[in-house]
Amino acid sequence: MDSAKHAGDAAVAVSKAYGIETMFTLSGGHVFPLYDGAVHEDMRILDVRHEQSAVFAAEATARLTRRPGLAVLTAGPGITNGVSGVATAHFNGSPVVVLGGRAPRARWGSGALQEMDHPPLFETITKLAFTAGSAESIGQDVESAFRTAIAPHRGPVFLDFYMDDLFSPAPAHRVETLTPSPLEPDTDRLAEIARLIAEAERPVLVLGSDVWMERAEEAARDFAEEWRLPVIPNGQGRGLLPAGHDLLVTRARGTAFGQADLVIVAGAPLDFRLGYGWFGGKDGAPLAKVVHIADAPSQLATHVGTAASAAGDLSLTFWGLSAACATAKVDPGRYAPWLARLAETAAAAIAGDAPLLAAEADPIHPMRIYGELAKVLADDAVVIGDGGDFVSYAGKYVEPARPGCWLDPGPYGCLGTGLGYAIAARLARPSSQVVLLLGDGAAGFSLMDVDSLVRHRLPVVMICGNNGIWGLEKHPMQMLYGYDVAAELQPQCRYDQVVTALGGGGELVTSPDEIGPALQRAFDSGVPYLVNIATDPAIAYPRNTTGI
Structure with missing residues (x-):
């Protein structure tokens, strides 16, 4: 259609173009046009009992489907109730778009019901937090929200609408390009990482949530299997190598991280879950060299020194790194005894747990x-x-x-x-x-x-x-x-x-x-x-x- 019945139609049509199938919400009058738009677009509306659940559901949708999730929150307390969900999406790098209601533009500053300037609340926990400029711009603004949310490094975006703008007529908006161009990793950096692997005797590969979110699970598994690297998953990296895989050494985590001489962390931050990036040093072993691989330069660690790093599309990175390892003549036989030792340690831990299970x-x-x-x-x-x-x-x-x-x-x-x-x-x-x-x-x-x-x-x-x-x-x-x-x-x-x-x-x-x-x-x-x-x-x- 050339024009929308109201701006809610334009907002929902753009959302649907970005793959949204379900709108998670808790009913509120400020956002009625978005519900009406969902009805017109045959989009499922799933209402919950607390706004936090709406945002958490949108975030989990993004993490399970690897497409954006959508939550719609009414003004004031509806939006503040969703803050913890947005913060969770921020730390998980989940592409969630939260659309919010806002007191009317015509009454702004006069004390309208639930009048509040929401975007400043979200500035530190979103990639972008803003208010739509006008009824006419809402389609474009919603597209900007989705485009920003899915671009590497993914994350949440908050956008609210003045109530009278949302109820006003608005032009339809045509979405042109949905997928951001992949970022190519630096080949020189990949060559340096390959050199470190070639020199290592006790390497460990950590596969984090972004490997899954980047749809790089096949490339990551192929890389690990080709070069016979022991793997410890982190977050949604769990399952990238299935239970029972001979390279999966999760149950030898303490030995692996404590005695490794090289730890390659891909798709996960060097946060408290990974000892802040400090590995090795156990039982007389020296500190390990650390390699950090991320989907975007903004995600590379700056709080700890790394021996090498690379940023880019993670499938391209693993493919490029595999080629670099071949050029560097990486020999998995060099660290095969280490892998065998970790596998033996993991098997012993599993056997030791059997009585308590x-x-x-x-x-x-x-x-x-x-x-x-x-x-x-x-x-x-x-x-x-x-x-x-x-x-x-x-x-x-x-x-x-x-x-x-x-x-x-x-x-x-x-x-x-x-x-x-x-x-x-x-x-x-x-x-x-x-x-x-x-x-x-x-x-x-x-x-x-x-x-x-x-x-x-x-x-x-x-x-x-x-x-x-x-x-x-x-x-x-x-x-x-x-x-x-x-x-x-x-x-x-x-x-x-x-x-x-x-x-x-x-x-x-x-x-x-x-x-x-x-x-x-x-x-x-x-x-x-x-x-x-x-x-x-x-x-x-x-x-x-x-x-x-």
Whole structure:
């Protein structure tokens, strides 16, 4: 059409051109024209019970589909409720566009309902935060938002509209180019990295979330397999090499990072999850040389010295690096004993865990839950973690069989992502199992959105590790002070009854031999179902202080 009924039509038409299939929202009058536009464009509208869940669902959609996600938030508190979701998208590099309402231009400055200048709130956690210039420019402004969100390095964009502009007539906008041109890596830098690999005796390759988000999983796996590099995945890099792969040495992580002489980190920041980029130095080993590979120059580490770095499209980078390794005459036989040693260490760790994965302890050891879950998880299951100690066990013991099947909050560590992520996962993977792992603390942030799962007929299996405490806080406080405060929750709280009251199913499990049958009932139920498992509050996930 040459002209839109109102600017909401133009905004939604552009969104649809960028692959948006679902608008996540919580109803508000400031954004009614966007809903009307979605109806005209036959775009699904999925409404939730808290705006944070709308943004988390949009973010998970982006991370699972590798296309942009869209959240629509009404003015004022609707938008401020979404800030943590936008911050999470920022730290995860997720291409999310958040469209917001705004008090009318004609009343601006006179104290209209929910009048607030939103973009300044988002300036530090978005690639771009701005207000549409006019009704006529809204189509172009929305395109600018999407184009910015998907350009390397991906990330969230916030755009709000004056209410009277959004209700006004506006011209249709034709979208010309959807895909940004790939950034070519510097071949000299790739040659330097290849030289370091050729000289190494104990190399490790870390594959992070951006490898998945960049659709570089095939190139990364081919590179690792061709040059026989031991691999440790990070974030959504999990599953890039499937469970059981002979190069996957996740369970030898401490030895690998502590004794490596070269660590190549691709598609992940050198943050606390990777010891801030400091590797080696364990048991007399010297510090390792570090190579950082990113999808954009802005993502290369500046807080720690690196031996080499490269930025560019990650598929092109892995292909180019493989060619450079051939030129440098890299010999995998040089570090084959290192790979064998790591594989042996990983196998020993796995064998050592077997008793706890089948533990008959009462109260229940959290590891027993993961032992039972492994028996019923399909290869294409999407596993979502939202919690502290309980989900830390998942990070260690749930090894995805395929890429794109793991979601956690990422480095921002925001609790409450779970229900929004579960909503998105069920839409993105309609035929796969969707499993949400909840700590009992995290459950308190978003469990009301089970109502959204029920209303929209989205079956999800939820497993709550219920130890009745804030485990990440209670145990450290006890260690530091000999006491703890503000760390208690209600023991065996019936979160399952919350789910059944909202129209789903659930049950409380207090005995280890009940876990397996309860999980099977959950998967067979065809409804949102919460298995509420009482775990031992004395068990703390074993952590170190190095980040590695």
